[in-house]
Structures are given as structure tokens and as C-alpha cells.
Amino acid sequence: MGSDSGLSPAEVSAGFGSVSERVARLAKECRALQETVSLHTVRWHADSDVLSKQAVALVASMKELVRDVYGASERKEISQYVAEKLVDELSKVRTMLYDGDVASLLPAKANGFFLRVLLGPANVRATRKDGRYKVKEEYNAYRDNTAIIFLAFPIVLLALKKNLWNECFPALPVQIYQAWLLFFYTSLAFRENILRVNGSDIRPWWVYHHYLAMAMALVSLTWGIQGHPDCSRKQHGVELFLDWAVMQGVAMLLQNRYQRQRLYTRIALGKAGRMDVVWGETSGVKGQLWVLYPLLFTLQAFQCYIGALLLRTAIIEDDCEWQMVACGLLLIAMAFGNFSNTIATLVAKAKVKAKMKKMKHVGNQMLGQPAEHVAA
CATH class of the missing domain: 1.10.287 (Helix Hairpins)
Known part of the structure; x- marks a missing residue:
């Protein structure tokens, strides 16, 4: 068959x-x-x-x-x-x-404490340079996009407080903003630690600053902003913080725009690597810095003022909350850290300018000397 x-x-x-x-x-x-x-x-x-x-x-x-x-x-x-x-x-x-x-x-840098806690000993170093550059460009794009949110979110909250919420913030919208801040600073710290492992030159302070900001956002999530007979008095610190956040958003947009122009110039001159990133107030041309630095110093002073105001309120109020003390101390610490790093950047810029001026003067003198003296 x-x-x-x-x-x-x-x-x-x-x-x-x-x-x-x-x-x-x-x-x-x-x-x-x-x-x-x-x-x-x-x-x-x-x-x-x-x-x-x-x-x-x-x-x-x-x-x-x-x-x-x-x-x-x-x-x-x-x-x-x-x-x-x-x-x-x-x-x-x-x-x-x-x-x-x-x-x-070259031997890879070990993962920092932050990465070891989140990822363990996993290797986050890209083996190809195009992979490292992609990590950096994605970080820059993330900063650009979140700077807009950082600016727009508090503006919307302040506008709704005035026009819709009768001068009193509901708890939920503010907590959503604080949760977003926690996510924002955590993701920045995570990305910056990966960039450092891949050879970036981010100053340690800016990573530590984001750790402090993460802690402050986490503490503020547990801070009840309602329940007081005079809600405007209890929420005064929240309103001041949102005002500071608006100014910080403007500064972030200026930094992202101005500083990257200078970094690209340094990369083209061979004085910076392609994995280097802008951090804080590190660059910008003269006219731009006349706008950027006054804004930064104002931000730092305002940040310190908010922290001091929270501590003062905690001292004179009978119903003091530990979150008020913790946020006040963290704000003051970040303000002083930012101020000292800004001053250090200004001093470094002054030294570079003095060095360039001296080199130009010595070079002109050498060009004006006889050939045998130049050779010597």
C-alpha cells in the first residue's frame, strides 16, 4: 500500500x-x-x-x-x-x-556607589566610541527636554493657585511635581554616573548635588502641605520653592544653549574630549556670561533664603515638622555648594585668561627678537 x-x-x-x-x-x-x-x-x-x-x-x-x-x-x-x-x-x-x-x-573605571546599589557589578562601559558618544548625546537631549518641563511645571502650578485654587495648593498636584523631581534628579545622577564610567569629566559636585536634590524631593513627598487653618502661611515655603524652580528652569535653558557652544569649540581645538559635557556654569562667551552669572548668583542666594526661612519657621512654629528642618538644611547645603563651585569656575577662567594674555605677550616679544635668541 x-x-x-x-x-x-x-x-x-x-x-x-x-x-x-x-x-x-x-x-x-x-x-x-x-x-x-x-x-x-x-x-x-x-x-x-x-x-x-x-x-x-x-x-x-x-x-x-x-x-x-x-x-x-x-x-x-x-x-x-x-x-x-x-x-x-x-x-x-x-x-x-x-x-x-x-x-x-584603558582600564575601566569602577562603578560608583550609586551604580553598584542600582545595578551591582554590571559593566556599563561602552566598548565602541560611537556607543559612548550616543550615551552623551542622549544625556544632552534629556537635559534639553527636561529643562522645558522643569520650567513649565511650576509656572502652571503657580498660575492655577492664583486663578483656580483660591490661593491654596491642593496636595496632589504638588506631590506629583515632587515625585517628578525625584525621578528627574535620580535619572540625572544615574546617567551622569554612567558618563563618568565612560570617560566624561563631570565634576563630582554636580553628581553630589543631585544626590542632595533626590533626598530633598523624597523628604518633601512625605510633607503634608494641608491641614493648617491658614493654608497660605503653611504653603509660603512651597510657593517660594516654585518661584525658585521657575528661575532655575530659565538658568537651565541658558546653560544648555550657551555652554554647549563653547564646548564644541574646545572639542574642535583639541582641548576637550567628545565625552566631556557641560556642568554647572562652566562656559559661555563674555556677553552671555553677563546674563548667566548674575542669574546664577541670584538663584543661589534665593535658594539659601528659602532654606533659612524654613529653618526659621521650624524654630518659631509650635507645630514644627522634621521635613521642614531637613529641606531647609539641604537647600542651604546645595546653595553653598553651588556658590563655591561657581566661584571656583570664575577663578579658573581668570587664570586661563591671564595665562593666555601672558603667552601672547611673551610670544610677541619672542617674535620681535633676533632668530638666534628665539632658537635659544
């Missing part, structure tokens, strides 16, 4: 034999590919180890040369003009080492 398909037993056997041969051939090809990939991986690891040792040696030589240049300048063995030129050249070398494909061969 023939099969249901109408094929003879010989034809059916031949068909199964053909399929078996194809399966065997596929398995053989997979084993061959596996062996080839394994050999390639072994060779790749061996080559990577050799190149990694060369990269580490070059970094050590670069650091030693920087020390030697400064030492020779202090001993007057070379002029300051020559020393600055050599340091600039070494800065470009550093950018090549830390900003190109060589960076993936």
Missing part, C-alpha cells in the same frame, strides 16, 4: 535522506564557524592585551611628561611660553588617548 501522500516508500526514504544530509551539513558548518569565531576571539583578546599594555604605558608616559614640563618650567630650564606650548600639545595627546578608540583599551 502506498503512503497517504502518493509517494512510494523509496521516494519517501530518499526525501528523508535528503533532509538528514542538509541537517548534518548545517551542523557541520555551524561547528566550523564556532571554531573560527573561537580562534578569532582568542587572537582578538591576545591583540587587545598587547595594545592595552601599550595604551597604559603611553598614559603613564604622558603623565610623567606633564610633571617634567612643569618641573622644568619651575627650574627655569624652559620659558613659560615653551612650557605652555608643550602642555597644550600634551593636552591634545590626552584627548587622543581618552577620546578615541584607544579609550576602550
Whole structure:
């Protein structure tokens, strides 16, 4: 009796034999590919180890040369003009080492405490430079988008308080805003820690600042803003904080716009790496800084004032709440930290400008000397 398909037993056997041969051939090809990939991986690891040792040696030589240049300048063995030129050249070398494909061969930075708590020992370092650049660009885009929300959210709350809520905030909208702040500062700290592992130069203070802001947002979520006979008196601190948030949103928009222009210029000159990001009030041209720095100092003073006001209220009020004390102390700590970092940035800018002016003066003097003196 023939099969249901109408094929003879010989034809059916031949068909199964053909399929078996194809399966065997596929398995053989997979084993061959596996062996080839394994050999390639072994060779790749061996080559990577050799190149990694060369990269580490070059970094050590670069650091030693920087020390030697400064030492020779202090001993007057070379002029300051020559020393600055050599340091600039070494800065470009550093950018090549830390900003190109060589960076993936250097020992990775260990995850900070924040990342270890959230992710454990997971490796968050991108092995390819385009992956690292994508992380940075996504961080910049996130800052741009959230700056708009940071500005718009408190404006809407203040407008509704005046026009719809009879000068008294409902608890839920304010708590939603505080929950968003907790999410915002947590995500910023998370992204900045990943950027630091991937070679970014974010100052530690700005990461610590976001830790403090996370703590303040978490504390404020547990702070009841209703239940007082005079709701406007109890919510005065909330209103002041929202006013400060509006000013902070404006400052964030200015920083994101102005500072990135300067960073792109520094990257083009080889004085900054492509993984570097703008932090705080680090850059901007002269006309822009006349707007940015007064706003920043006003923000810091206002932030300190709100913190002091909360502490004062906690002292004179009978129904003092611990959240009021905690938020007041955190606001004052952030204000002083921001102020000290702003001053440090201004001092660093002044030193750079003085150095550039001196280099230009010495260079002009050398160009006006005879050739044998310049060579000497």
C-alpha cells in the first residue's frame, strides 16, 4: 500500500535522506564557524592585551611628561611660553588617548556607589566610541527636554493657585511635581554616573548635588502641605520653592544653549574630549556670561533664603515638622555648594585668561627678537 501522500516508500526514504544530509551539513558548518569565531576571539583578546599594555604605558608616559614640563618650567630650564606650548600639545595627546578608540583599551573605571546599589557589578562601559558618544548625546537631549518641563511645571502650578485654587495648593498636584523631581534628579545622577564610567569629566559636585536634590524631593513627598487653618502661611515655603524652580528652569535653558557652544569649540581645538559635557556654569562667551552669572548668583542666594526661612519657621512654629528642618538644611547645603563651585569656575577662567594674555605677550616679544635668541 502506498503512503497517504502518493509517494512510494523509496521516494519517501530518499526525501528523508535528503533532509538528514542538509541537517548534518548545517551542523557541520555551524561547528566550523564556532571554531573560527573561537580562534578569532582568542587572537582578538591576545591583540587587545598587547595594545592595552601599550595604551597604559603611553598614559603613564604622558603623565610623567606633564610633571617634567612643569618641573622644568619651575627650574627655569624652559620659558613659560615653551612650557605652555608643550602642555597644550600634551593636552591634545590626552584627548587622543581618552577620546578615541584607544579609550576602550584603558582600564575601566569602577562603578560608583550609586551604580553598584542600582545595578551591582554590571559593566556599563561602552566598548565602541560611537556607543559612548550616543550615551552623551542622549544625556544632552534629556537635559534639553527636561529643562522645558522643569520650567513649565511650576509656572502652571503657580498660575492655577492664583486663578483656580483660591490661593491654596491642593496636595496632589504638588506631590506629583515632587515625585517628578525625584525621578528627574535620580535619572540625572544615574546617567551622569554612567558618563563618568565612560570617560566624561563631570565634576563630582554636580553628581553630589543631585544626590542632595533626590533626598530633598523624597523628604518633601512625605510633607503634608494641608491641614493648617491658614493654608497660605503653611504653603509660603512651597510657593517660594516654585518661584525658585521657575528661575532655575530659565538658568537651565541658558546653560544648555550657551555652554554647549563653547564646548564644541574646545572639542574642535583639541582641548576637550567628545565625552566631556557641560556642568554647572562652566562656559559661555563674555556677553552671555553677563546674563548667566548674575542669574546664577541670584538663584543661589534665593535658594539659601528659602532654606533659612524654613529653618526659621521650624524654630518659631509650635507645630514644627522634621521635613521642614531637613529641606531647609539641604537647600542651604546645595546653595553653598553651588556658590563655591561657581566661584571656583570664575577663578579658573581668570587664570586661563591671564595665562593666555601672558603667552601672547611673551610670544610677541619672542617674535620681535633676533632668530638666534628665539632658537635659544
